[in-house]
Amino acid sequence: MRAELGALRDKQFGVFTTAQARIEYTRAELRARLHRGDWVPVFHGVYREATAPEGPELRVEAARLSMGLPILIAAYDTAAELHGFSVTERNATHVLGVQLSRSKHLVVHRDRLDPGQVTSINGVSTTPATRTAIDLARTLNRMDALATLDAASRLGLSPDELSEELTHHHRRRGVRQAAELIDLVDGRAESPMESRTRLQCVDAGLPHPELQLEVPTPDGPRRLDISWPQYRIGLEYDSVAWHSGMHAAARDNTRHNHLATQGWTIFYATAQDVFHRPESFTEPIRQAINRALRTAHPHH
Structure with missing residues (x-):
């Protein structure tokens, strides 16, 4: 990869846009690399090298660039990946925002989030661990929800912290399920x-x-x-x-x-x-x- 694009890629968790590539590559060169499979689309107008691992940091940054936003906040399953307690097979990248997504692999949730509720992991903005755990406890099926809460507990979240966070989700979908499962949380579960x-x-x-x-x-x-x-x-x-x-x-x-x-x-x-x-x-x-x-x- 040519020097200027490589420097941008390295600052952007391994992704780059069509516009950034066109600074050093012709349209024909870009098409050729895509055709050979050297570069792979992540989201609309954003690519990674085929050898780049597609972790949550890369995907959230690709979503941010695709949506043209100065900042984008990871949420739900993707936030759980960043925090280290995701238990589900990844089939989409989940973020907070208001724009509609052009991809079925990018889910934009219109949830409200106070500025003080945002944290950063490896340079990626994300919902905090307690908020992430409760969002998933409310919305996943019961078995995955308890597995998520147990995994979060294993990493240090206490039932009291989870219960406190749940009070901020009043009248939201799945609150009753989350409350029932918090009573069953046990961080000793090993998988x-x-x-x-x-x-x-x-x-x-x-x-x-x-x-x-x-x-x-x-x-x-x-x-x-x-x-x-x-x-x-x-x-x-x-x-x-x-x-x-x-x-x-x-x-x-x-x-x-x-x-x-x-x-x-x-x-x-x-x-x-x-x-x-x-x-x-x-x-x-x-x-x-x-x-x-x-x-x-x-x-x-």
């Missing part, structure tokens, strides 16, 4: 899927579980993602294609064997289970809890 699995258990009416419980075994302590220690029942989220029930029982798993000798029953859930058939693990857990209660209180 978004653990959060989603836990919510399916709670929504199925199971007792609220313990997270990351360490159980002593002859090989040293073993940690359970989700557990009900009073019933010696554990639930592990398994990202590989294992399923609760007989598959789990057949696994040659030292941890499972040691826990089983101490009276623990361990269930497993996969992504398919969590998203599409939660009853495949919540119902066996419910039955196991009922059996444990009957054993503890045989005459009731």
Whole structure:
């Protein structure tokens, strides 16, 4: 890349406009680089080099240049990316503003934001962490919303801070959902899927579980993602294609064997289970809890 455009690119998180490129390149040269795939469109009239990583800083700056604004504020999922607690697959860049977007990959929210509510991360203006977490807790589906709140909590946001921020969202869409989920926030959840699995258990009416419980075994302590220690029942989220029930029982798993000798029953859930058939693990857990209660209180 020629020197002047390269200097502009470096000041703009790796992006540049058609007008900036035309200072040093002819229209034919610009077309040729696009045709070869050396340069890639980000938003209308804004490009990046094909080798440039398409992070949130680059995308927000591309949106700002495309919209011709002196400043642009990242929000919702894009703000969560910047803060480090995004849990959803990115399919759009989210910003605050009033202009209509020309791209389905750029979502402009017309939310009100006081000047004092803007913060900066890596030189990009964005909604603060608490505001971002509550915006997403209100608007995402319940499983993604709790996963977002847990991830934000893991990075240091407390339920009290989240509750305080929620008071500024009075009468906005999804406030009730956000309030309910703040009561379930637990920063000990180690992944978004653990959060989603836990919510399916709670929504199925199971007792609220313990997270990351360490159980002593002859090989040293073993940690359970989700557990009900009073019933010696554990639930592990398994990202590989294992399923609760007989598959789990057949696994040659030292941890499972040691826990089983101490009276623990361990269930497993996969992504398919969590998203599409939660009853495949919540119902066996419910039955196991009922059996444990009957054993503890045989005459009731």
